[in-house]
Amino acid sequence: MKVYDITVPITPDIPVWPGDQALKIRPVMRTDRGDPVNLSAFSATLHLGTHVDAPFHLFDEGQTVDALPLSVLIGPALVVEIDHPEHIDRPELERIHWPAIPRVLFKTRNSEYWKSPRLAFQEQFVSLTGEAAAFLVEQGIKLVGIDYLSVDLYANQNLDAHKILLRNAVVVVEGLNLLSVPPGIYELFCLPLNIVGVDGAPARVILREFET
Numbered sequence: 642m643k644v645y646d647i648t649v650p651i652t653p654d655i656p657v658w659p660g661d662q663a664l665k666i667r668p669v670m671r672t673d674r675g676d677p678v679n680l681s682a683f684s685a686t687l688h689l690g691t692h693v694d695a696p697f698h699l700f701d702e703g704q705t706v707d708a709l710p711l712s713v714l715i716g717p718a719l720v721v722e723i724d725h726p727e728h729i730d731r732p733e734l735e736r737i738h739w740p741a742i743p744r745v746l747f748k749t750r751n752s753e754y755w756k757s758p759r760l761a762f763q764e765q766f767v768s769l770t771g772e773a774a775a776f777l778v779e780q781g782i783k784l785v786g787i788d789y790l791s792v793d794l795y796a797n798q799n800l801d802a803h804k805i806l807l808r809n810a811v812v813v814v815e816g817l818n819l820l821s822v823p824p825g826i827y828e829l830f831c832l833p834l835n836i837v838g839v840d841g842a843p844a845r846v847i848l849r850e851f852e853t
Contacts, residue, residue: 656762661686693833694813698840718744718829731772746786748819771801786814
């Protein structure tokens with residue numbers, strides 16, 4: 642039984658969305674300075690690396706991260722590989738056979754961006770159209786994951802995909818690294834930090850093959 646860690650490692654050079662607070666790690670205590678322990682502090686956007694967007698990200702009445710049900714964050718998930726170089730649209734999704742699984746993770750060329758050494762923030766990433774997001778809601782999908790920092794096009798300031806998904810209480814997981822994961826059905830474990838009252842949080846995300 643193989644396990645895939647599809648979480649992007651958090652390092653000081655990790656790219657963040659333009660305008661978001663980059664990661665800063667500050668040493669507070671160090672044993673080589675005579676302190677009794679090594680202790681660090683950090684500050685960063687909550688939408689750092691592999692992270693979860695809760696409905697509160699866009700809607701004041703929406704669920705915050707701490708209120709997201711574990712029954713949605715854990716369970717069978719379908720990994721779908723998309724070859725379109727620019728976006729994921731409704732016609733492409735309509736050609737896929739959708740099993741009765743309420744979680745989908747999209748593997749695209751975006752995962753190449755997470756190779757080491759990592760590139761700076763990339764504007765030309767693959768994302769969802771609003772029509773594709775609406776199709777996923779119609780299919781009863783409760784969690785959508787993608788392998789870069791947004792489900793929306795960089796230039797789409799209207800955030801169509803975000804609005805459609807989060808308005809319908811669909812959990813959005815962004816910043817996945819699916820480079821080594823073959824398409825198929827897996828058991829998903831998506832565990833965002835349990836920070837009360839916030840719009841998003843970094844998450845450790847694991848896929849496990851089902852036993853045959």
